Amino acid sequence: MKIVFSPIGNTDPWRNDRDGALLNIIRTYQPEIVELFFTESIWEGNNRFIGQKNFDWKFIINSISSDAEVRIKVDSIEKEHDFDAYKDLFHSYLVELENEYPEAELLLNVTSGTPQMEATLCLEYITYPKNKTCVQVATPNSSSNAGMKYAKPEDQEIDLEIVNQEESSETSRCKEINILSFREAMLRSQLKGIIYNYDYEAALQLLDIIPKGFRNKKKLRKILVNLTDKIKLHEPFDDIKKEYKDMNVQKAVFHTLLLGMRHRRGDVAETLIRIKAIAEFIVEKYIDKQYPGLIYYFNEKPYLNLEYDPVFIKEYISHAGHFLKEKENLLSFPMYRDILTLLENKGEVLKNVHAVNNINSLRNQVAHNLQSLNLYQNKNEKNIDTAVKAVEKLLLIVYPEVNDSTLNYFDQFNERIKEFI
Template sequence: MEIIMNQTILFTPVGGTDPISLNNYHDGSILHICRFYKPDKVILYMSKEMLDFQEKDDRYRYCLDRLAKMQDRPMVYEIIERRELTRVHEFDYFYEDFRKVISCIYETMDESDTLLLNVSSGTPAMKSGLLVLQTLGEFPAKVIQVATPVGKLNEQVHEGYDVETLWELDEDNQEGAQNRCKEIQCPTLSKIKKEEIIKKHIFVYDYQAALDVTDSLPAEQTAQYRDLIYLAARRVLLDFVNVDKTIQKTNFQCLPVRSSSQRKYFEYALTIDIRLKRGEYVDFIRSITPIVVDLFEMILKKQCGIKVDDYCDQYKRAGQWKRMWSAKKLNGTEAGDVLNSHYQKVGKRFEAKDVYSEHLKILTDHFSSDTRLKQLMEDLRNVESNIRNLAAHEIVSVTDETIKNLTGFYGRDIMSKIRELFGYTEISIRKEYWDSYDEMNRKILEQMSNE
């Protein structure tokens, strides 16, 4: 038995304007699709009314035969008869029946074959049945819609229908006739569901989860937005190498602070805010100490003119460069005297080791006269001291109430103080910069809507 490959098969209900419209002398949808897609096989689904017309003058096969002869190609037909079908408005019937029919068609096809579905012929219930089948995604096909020649609804006229005369008058038989077919993209239910899940992940700033779901869809379906979600996933990890590469690739700029020497601090602060919004209170607590140290150091430089590195030595630990206070560089300086004096007053000795936020606060208290700044630093230093060890060394449930009980501040209050402290650094931060993740989310969702 010869196996025929690369077959194009058209399944189509038959409607009132098929095969040629008596109203405008142009192809009906079935004939027009056959004219431009040249299917090898046409499967005609006929209700009682359409079967009556077919048996009266063989109008459907007659026009298809004339077209095949004009195009000098073979074309075979199959008629699916539904003589009992008179209530052509019932959606449930067509959905179930079409599903059975198309399932049988698929059993005769191989991977090289293409199925076309005509959604412009038949009753509204028939068209809807085919569209819903495509939405469910069980039977992949090209869904074809055919526009009317005048761009408005065709009126169905059957009185005085002379198929042979109409074929001769059919304006679409003229050379250069306009192709009114359009392939419509019918998203599958699976795609719709997955994209809703992606959006939900984006709304809660879980970009890796959004990316994982995105990558479970075919690449051609996510080309409009996949790179943007990848960018967001790398951004929240502070992976600036891949962030920069993706920005260059997509021309999608989402970082409000772009100076490489400053953005790491601000972007880190934004990730702290995201952890708070996500209710990840343990991670929120753990992330406070690094930003407090960096902020205090930048403030000391901006407000007091003291560069901490001028009083430190560099050393390598575990393959990474670290720094510690240099007793030699501090000796004989006002900064060194301030640190030594402070610890002597409380019966301790200043040890020139790692740089801590406590040291930076002591220096700022001495060199700055800004009482608001000093209070902010005092509050954050106490927060850091009270909750740092809790998150790091004890297995406990950490909630916003836990943070409030230990520090006197809710997470949002702590974040507000961090934001305010940025105003004392040399980094220029506008109020709207703090909403840059939400703005990025909005643009990603916009791209998803534009696909």
């Protein structure tokens, strides 16, 4: 089934319509439905030109395609020369047709309207190409319409007969245009925007629906699949593994990068939930390295070694407020904070630990009580920002072999693949 959607942006049903562009489309494709769009001003007319309502459009179209259903849309357009004036309106009409006839092919006449109307239809095709075809009609002998006689309602039958006689012996002047270069440019712009917002899963989904001819599609897809799979599986990136051989460094770097990426992307609640776990991992490794023997591991879980320095243990027990029994003293981030408070009292590590601990109560409300996050209450947004930066600082302090530039991994990644987009 074929449906023609055609805006009429001039004042003549055939002669000034690029020598019968609309009629040429109908003659060529023999559509079942023809939907015409007129602005109210063109439909009604004025003292300078005859309104289109004075022409019998059903008679005109059925003289070429006798079974075609003719539908007429007339709308008041406030700014007819504005390129944005028709965007939502045309889209709504085409969606109506698609919903009513989901399997039909929509033939968009991009010749008979004003430049604004034609551009809008081209954009509609570029954005929503499914089941659509843009049809352009050349003038006879590539001539212009200058000097052509204007149609008059009282002469429409005679003029129509002449036009039909002239056209019946001619080959079709219709040309289906793909304007793929415009669509590809738009898709590339979309892809860049999504990638630069660090939404790599969405970029991959968009890439999967892009036509095969898209430049570097296979290469881009391979790169994005590799990246997104590693993010989903929490597996450090290959170049991180190559640069840092220590597995603990790889883990700390990878998860700190994910934390920063999600934060910049605006996934604030997800960022909040993850901050403590990453900081806890880094601080645990710091204590284990700086104070060997203080932590011992049982079933891969960290515990406070009660046989560590007796003076410290006594002080810690006093600080904790109760006696600690072996294997009941499983360590966690707040306990690491207390340990460092007693051991170091001050310093950059403890300063950043406090910044992370400052959002722990808020984190527990969101993570454990499933409460919604109010960013603009109690300086929550600022405190989360500070905590994310604190994790990054802890990473660089605890693992001085990590380069500052590594924290810009995703921006560097975006720049590397930009040449393929």
